[in-house]
Amino acid sequence: MKRRSPSPRTLLAASIVALLVISQLPERFIGWVGWFRSPLMTIIAPASAPLSRLSSGLRPGEHLPRPDTPEGELERQRDEMALHLLRAEARILELEELIRDIQGGVPYQRAVGVLRVEAMRAGSSPAAGTIEVARGRTHGVVEGSVAVSRSGQQLVGIVTSVGASTSTVHLVTDRRLFPNLLEAVAIPEVAPTTAEQLAALPRMQLRPAGNGTLVSQEVGVNQAQRMQVGQRVRLDDNTWPSAAAMLVLGRITSIEPLDDPLFRRVIVTPEVDPSGLRSVILFIPSEGGGGR
Amino acid sequence: MNWIAFAIAAWVACGLEYGLKDAFRLGQTPVAPSFLLILGVFVCLWASPQALMAACLVVGLLLDFLYLQQVQGTERWLTVPGPHALGLLLGGYAVLNMRGLMFRRNALALAFLCLVAGALMHIVAWALLYLRGVWGEPVFGGVAGELGYRLGSTVYTAVVALVVGLILSVMRPIFGFPADTKRGFKMP
Numbered sequence: 001m002k003r004r005s006p007s008p009r010t011l012l013a014a015s016i017v018a019l020l021v022i023s024q025l026p027e028r029f030i031g032w033v034g035w036f037r038s039p040l041m042t043i044i045a046p047a048s049a050p051l052s053r054l055s056s057g058l059r060p061g062e063h064l065p066r067p068d069t070p071e072g073e074l075e076r077q078r079d080e081m082a083l084h085l086l087r088a089e090a091r092i093l094e095l096e097e098l099i100r101d102i103q104g105g106v107p108y109q110r111a112v113g114v115l116r117v118e119a120m121r122a123g124s125s126p127a128a129g130t131i132e133v134a135r136g137r138t139h140g141v142v143e144g145s146v147a148v149s150r151s152g153q154q155l156v157g158i159v160t161s162v163g164a165s166t167s168t169v170h171l172v173t174d175r176r177l178f179p180n181l182l183e184a185v186a187i188p189e190v191a192p193t194t195a196e197q198l199a200a201l202p203r204m205q206l207r208p209a210g211n212g213t214l215v216s217q218e219v220g221v222n223q224a225q226r227m228q229v230g231q232r233v234r235l236d237d238n239t240w241p242s243a244a245a246m247l248v249l250g251r252i253t254s255i256e257p258l259d260d261p262l263f264r265r266v267i268v269t270p271e272v273d274p275s276g277l278r279s280v281i282l283f284i285p286s287e288g289g290g291g292r
Numbered sequence: 293m294n295w296i297a298f299a300i301a302a303w304v305a306c307g308l309e310y311g312l313k314d315a316f317r318l319g320q321t322p323v324a325p326s327f328l329l330i331l332g333v334f335v336c337l338w339a340s341p342q343a344l345m346a347a348c349l350v351v352g353l354l355l356d357f358l359y360l361q362q363v364q365g366t367e368r369w370l371t372v373p374g375p376h377a378l379g380l381l382l383g384g385y386a387v388l389n390m391r392g393l394m395f396r397r398n399a400l401a402l403a404f405l406c407l408v409a410g411a412l413m414h415i416v417a418w419a420l421l422y423l424r425g426v427w428g429e430p431v432f433g434g435v436a437g438e439l440g441y442r443l444g445s446t447v448y449t450a451v452v453a454l455v456v457g458l459i460l461s462v463m464r465p466i467f468g469f470p471a472d473t474k475r476g477f478k479m480p
Contacts, residue, residue: 008342008345012345015349016378016381019373019374019377019378020374020378020420022372022373022374023372023373023374023375023378023420023421023424024420024423024424024427024428025428026428026429027363027368027370027428027429030370030371030372030373033371033372033373034370034371036357036371037357037360037371040354040357040358043303044303044306044307044310044358046307047303047304047306047307047308047311048306048307048308048309048310048311049311050307050311051307051308051310051311051312052310052311052312052314054311054312054315055312055313055314055315056314056315058315059314122310122311123310123311123313124310124311124313124314125310125313125358125359125360126313126314126317126321126322126324127322127324127359127441127445128359128360128361129322130360131314132310158367160367161360161369168360168369170362170367176362176364177367178365178366178367210320211320212320275314276314
């Protein structure tokens with residue numbers, strides 16, 4: 001007996017019911033659906049990546065210094081050395097704390113190394129506050145890797161989803177970043193030379209404002225008096241992966257008075273627009289998680 | 293309908309959608325045009341009812357897979373298939389009913405139908421995602437803000453459709469729509 005195939009109307013009705021049910025299922029039941037996104041992004045990337053580069057050309061996020069100019073090269077080296085110095089000082093403070101913990105009986109955990117990989121932008125989703133980069137699981141990228149701009153060590157965001165050949169980076173300027181409170185330190189023009197000087201620098205808790213800036217709503221007046229417009233602000237937050245330590249969040253562009261005379265509002269603007277970058281450097285923890 | 297031509301057009305539209313979204317967005321807002329929506333409405337304007345529904349499901353699912361949904365207050369991201377697919381299905385059905393009243397060759401018709409279908413798609417997608425948040429994981433915080441940006445994007449898409457429609461109308465014969473392949477009545 002010949003079996004009748006379902007009519008298009010039946011198929012359509014079945015598809016509608018299936019999609020309606022799937023769209024309402026809790027996360028634990030639709031986790032498998034995410035697997036299909038990875039091959040789809042691999043197929044789309046060859047079309048979206050060149051257009052994305054064109055997009056960052058139309059709306060540039062950074063102006064890279066020409067590699068052949070000595071000024072540009074010196075600036076890059078100075079930034080690199082300042083980052084190493086600040087990280088070393090932060091590490092000293094961390095190790096001092098670790099010694100105290102070990103003396104108190106807390107077991108020692110080895111620090112993780114960092115692998116640097118350049119990744120071209122393959123697309124963006126302004127509504128979600130993310131960009132897609134053309135490096136994925138096959139290149140060693142893991143969730144919690146940190147995206148940094150090619151120049152100036154500007155923190156761009158954190159990798160939140162990894163596919164086979166693409167990854168999604170949640171931008172540091174997006175309001176829905178979690179946790180969206182970033183512990184930061186304002187670095188003066190002359191960088192601190194000792195760990196004690198670093199520990200004494202003014203600190204603030206920044207939150208993405210939704211307009212491309214980071215804002216600290218309530219900085220104590222004593223701390224604010226030690227800050228200046230134009231100062232660089234760097235991330236010093238234990239909830240972020242260690243690879244993000246002392247990366248640049250931006251520069252202070254405004255210190256505003258509030259109704260309460262004991263507090264000031266500090267606005268920090270990223271040195272480059274994280275959403276308009278042509279490519280980023282991914283700092284990938286080389287073993288295990290990134291500490292987030 | 294020539295499904296190979298549709299697949300290539302969908303691939304290009306995905307590239308434009310994901311690659312150029314940032315260049316086209318309004319200032320720092322997430323309001324940006326959707327090239328996939330324009331393609332979906334263009335197909336709805338000319339394809340047979342059966343092909344139209346299938347194309348709407350495909351384009352809607354592409355939108356669902358392209359844009360991850362963040363679970364509020366966490367760094368967990370979900371692929372939620374369905375909201376845009378079902379929304380565009382309703383939008384496509386509206387276009388099917390309205391296209392007889394339109395001068396289909398005019399780019400203004402495509403722009404207007406993009407507005408109608410886009411608004412329906414976004415309202416359905418927003419409602420389904422909101423409903424999901426009631427008993428499951430909420431995926432957006434500001435309910436009114438989310439709907440506002442979605443409707444803003446629809447208006448922007450309609451404006452862009454005026455230009456893209458001209459390009460698509462030149463490419464229409466490649467799609468092999470019934471209106472282009474049927475032989476007209478001839479006197480002997």
